[in-house]
Amino acid sequence: MSLIRITKHFDFETAHALYGYDGKCKNIHGHSYQLYVTIIGTPINDASHVKNGMVLDFGDLKKIVKSEIIDIFDHATVLNASSPHKELASKIESHSSKVILVDYQPTSENMIIDFANKISKKLPTSVKLHSIKLHETNNSYAEWFASDQS
Numbered sequence: 705m706s707l708i709r710i711t712k713h714f715d716f717e718t719a720h721a722l723y724g725y726d727g728k729c730k731n732i733h734g735h736s737y738q739l740y741v742t743i744i745g746t747p748i749n750d751a752s753h754v755k756n757g758m759v760l761d762f763g764d765l766k767k768i769v770k771s772e773i774i775d776i777f778d779h780a781t782v783l784n785a786s787s788p789h790k791e792l793a794s795k796i797e798s799h800s801s802k803v804i805l806v807d808y809q810p811t812s813e814n815m816i817i818d819f820a821n822k823i824s825k826k827l828p829t830s831v832k833l834h835s836i837k838l839h840e841t842n843n844s845y846a847e848w849f850a851s852d853q854s
């Protein structure tokens with residue numbers, strides 16, 4: 705029985721602001737985020753199974769990540785609810801714009817923790833989340849590995 709990792713790549717556009725940050729990212733600005741989700745499992749070995757040979761159908765992984773992350777974060781503005789940006793979020797929302805208030809500073813690190821929790825909860829028990837990579841820009845990214853978590 706071989707354990708195999710499979711990965712699906714997603715792109716989404718999101719605006720955010722880092723409240724209290726000592727640089728230009730304290731301003732609302734956007735990124736073309738790139739998300740790589742890797743799961744691990746044993747390929748199904750059953751000729752009568754419609755998913756024979758697969759750890760998980762790439763399409764099923766896509767459905768999970770799309771509904772949990774992409775559909776929510778794409779073309780939204782992510783703001784820190786534990787900061788005065790909470791009021792800013794209400795104002796933006798009142799103009800029918802998509803805002804996500806999160807209970808953390810929306811850095812790549814915190815977003816990837818949030819994403820890992822959301823994706824893990826939706827995966828079938830036959831597979832495990834192995835790792836996630838989140839590119840904020842072409843040359844800046846955060847990584848989450850299940851093996852690093854205590």
Ligand SMILES: Nc1nc2c(c(=O)[nH]1)N=C([C@H](O)[C@H](O)COP(=O)(O)OP(=O)(O)OP(=O)(O)O)CN2
Pocket residue numbers: 722729733810811812813840841843844
């Ligand atoms: N550890 C982190 N540092 C920074 C984060 C983050 O999420 N984690 N985020 C930002 C900003 O959101 C910023 O938009 C991205 O920062 P940076 O990579 O520095 O962007 P630049 O385009 O200015 O980078 P260059 O390599 O100079 O082009 C800041 N820090």
Ligand SMILES: [Zn+2]
Pocket residue numbers: 720729733734735840
């Ligand atoms: Zn940024």
